[in-house]
Amino acid sequence: MVNSNTYFEVLKWASSFLEKNNIETYVAEYLLLEKKQWTKTELLLHFKEEMPKEEQHQFKKDLEKISHHIPVQYIIGSCEFYGRRFLVNEQTLIPRPETEELVDLILKENSDSEKKVVDIGTGTGIIAISLKADKPNWQVTGLDISKEALEVAKANSKELNVSVSFLESDILSGLDSLEKIDILVSNPPYISYDEWEEMDVSVREFEPKQALFAEDEGLAIYKKIANEAREHLSETGKIYLEIGYLQGNAVSTIFQKSFPNKEISVVKDMNGQDRIIKVI
Structure with a gap:
């Protein structure tokens, strides 16, 4: 998938992948934050850590779906609205x-x-x-x-x-x-x-x-x-x-x-x- 397995490198690859598929690159970070239930600050703290192989595999599968225009909220299964999380x-x-x-x-x-x-x-x-x-x-x-x-x-x-x-x-x-x-x-x-x-x-x-x-x-x-x-x-x-x-x-x-x-x-x-x- 990528040469390095850190969250930073995986996210960098994901943004490039989406760009090539004419999808806005911010979706990669949004997907990762939602999946991990991290804030942006928490993501920065984990940037240099390795992303587990299984997690990488699932992340790639999700990005493939997004490249076929499946909305990221459907992949996650929920989204925020007025300060609460709703199933979609x-x-x-x-x-x-x-x-x-x-x-x-x-x-x-x-x-x-x-x-x-x-x-x-x-x-x-x-x-x-x-x-x-x-x-x-x-x-x-x-x-x-x-x-x-x-x-x-x-x-x-x-x-x-x-x-x-x-x-x-x-x-x-x-x-x-x-x-x-x-x-x-x-x-x-x-x-x-x-x-x-x-x-x-x-x-x-x-x-x-x-x-x-x-x-x-x-x-x-x-x-x-x-x-x-x-x-x-x-x-x-x-x-x-x-x-x-x-x-x-x-x-x-x-x-x-x-x-x-x-x-x-x-x-x-x-x-x-x-x-x-x-x-x-």
């Missing part, structure tokens, strides 16, 4: 930093008092679990149409010892018609099928398409949420939605029609892009 697999989307901003906004804008919270398209359960972990008085339910994704969400809830209810449901159809929601949140599929070619190969080939793409130029799920939420949102209820950076005006219009008496606003992410729609 190919049945679930890999959490993005922008979704942390969605969680943060909801937590900052709402009190600790008891609330009924529903997360549509919960996937790994990251939003629902993160909200419940920080607001124990909230009654949080995660909904998803995918049985496989719900199994991952339930495993995360158990692993993190956070009590969240999970229910198989297409949008809000699985809820009791009398159930009223105080906070409705969703990071739904919002990518247009026209954008297929623009997506990263690893996303196109390995992340679940059902959780990424939507009909009607990516707006189909927002329209369903806006329609079904009218029956379930409490009088003072709020809606928080993650959106694509070009969808601010379109999604605002959809929800203004469904909720003419509520205030609709667009919140930008850390990069200055439209990212969240608020209905309050």
